[in-house]
Amino acid sequence: MTYKRIRSLSRGIGVLQHLNAVGSATAAEIARDMRLPRPTVYRILDVLVDQRLIYQSPSQKSVYRVTGNVRRLSAGLMEEDWSAAAAVLAEYSNVLLWPMDLAVYEDGAMTVLESTRGSTAFSAGFGWAGRQRPVLSSALGRAFLAFAGEVDRQAFVDAHWSNSMSEEVAVSLEAAMSVVKSEGYAVFEDHEHSAPGELALPIRKAGVFVASLGLSWDRRIIDTATFVARKLGDLDRVRGMLESQFVRFE
Known part of the structure; x- marks a missing residue:
């Protein structure tokens, strides 16, 4: 159980770092670039949105970007x-x-x-x-x-x-x-x-x-x-x- 939680945390940080590097991306692009299952990516993105570390672009609902909170970390x-x-x-x-x-x-x-x-x-x-x-x-x-x-x-x-x-x-x-x-x-x-x-x-x-x-x-x-x-x-x-x-x- 501990290992799974740590792996989930590691994947979440990885997705956040990836978005911070590329600027914006869809879930499909993240899954492809990071070689992760798309359902896993969606779960990670939901958590990051809840924590206000990323957000969905209002004009492009499928696109995710990091918030200013990431810079402030x-x-x-x-x-x-x-x-x-x-x-x-x-x-x-x-x-x-x-x-x-x-x-x-x-x-x-x-x-x-x-x-x-x-x-x-x-x-x-x-x-x-x-x-x-x-x-x-x-x-x-x-x-x-x-x-x-x-x-x-x-x-x-x-x-x-x-x-x-x-x-x-x-x-x-x-x-x-x-x-x-x-x-x-x-x-x-x-x-x-x-x-x-x-x-x-x-x-x-x-x-x-x-x-x-x-x-x-x-x-x-x-x-x-x-x-x-x-x-x-x-x-x-x-x-x-x-x-x-x-x-x-x-």
């Missing part, structure tokens, strides 16, 4: 990273003054892991630790998506466009991401509500972009151009401190 933010991040954000909260958020991409949205809301001199909108933020209508999401690897970007596209993305949408998305990449940071201004603005930078660990760091402010007090000019350098220093702390746990 090797390069993502672990519990030690969260503790280090909380300490860094607390240390710099009196320097930045406005609330900072550290978020990761998860299940089609940005999940805030750590936040200085409640401990900063100033307050601004958006959310607290544990809250989810939309990808395209947040600087946190735009900063992450612009620099994310192909796996995370494809997962986002598949999650939001169950059918194939139109050429117009694809061009618009690529243009928006190109602006963020060229500037190195993302800005989001909530035009439905006059106050909140957000500035964000991507965060890298082990050479992989795994999170983003955001700084929110009240646009009724400081305009966007002035805020970016004043705070971008400070936010970049906090990012550097976070990334240097993450190196300790690689």
Whole structure:
């Protein structure tokens, strides 16, 4: 019994590694490439889907891809990273003054892991630790998506466009991401509500972009151009401190 369980685990890891290497594949292709019985492959795929390590493409139901969770198994933010991040954000909260958020991409949205809301001199909108933020209508999401690897970007596209993305949408998305990449940071201004603005930078660990760091402010007090000019350098220093702390746990 123990041997069978270990063999099943080994096969599951093998399928996951294969999908991670090829990018996407059908069950039939996996069975052929790995020389496994197709019923065995389907059982393995069902378990991996349940664990949110892979998913079926909404536009191609027979095609499986790995999720961003697979990247985070090797390069993502672990519990030690969260503790280090909380300490860094607390240390710099009196320097930045406005609330900072550290978020990761998860299940089609940005999940805030750590936040200085409640401990900063100033307050601004958006959310607290544990809250989810939309990808395209947040600087946190735009900063992450612009620099994310192909796996995370494809997962986002598949999650939001169950059918194939139109050429117009694809061009618009690529243009928006190109602006963020060229500037190195993302800005989001909530035009439905006059106050909140957000500035964000991507965060890298082990050479992989795994999170983003955001700084929110009240646009009724400081305009966007002035805020970016004043705070971008400070936010970049906090990012550097976070990334240097993450190196300790690689």
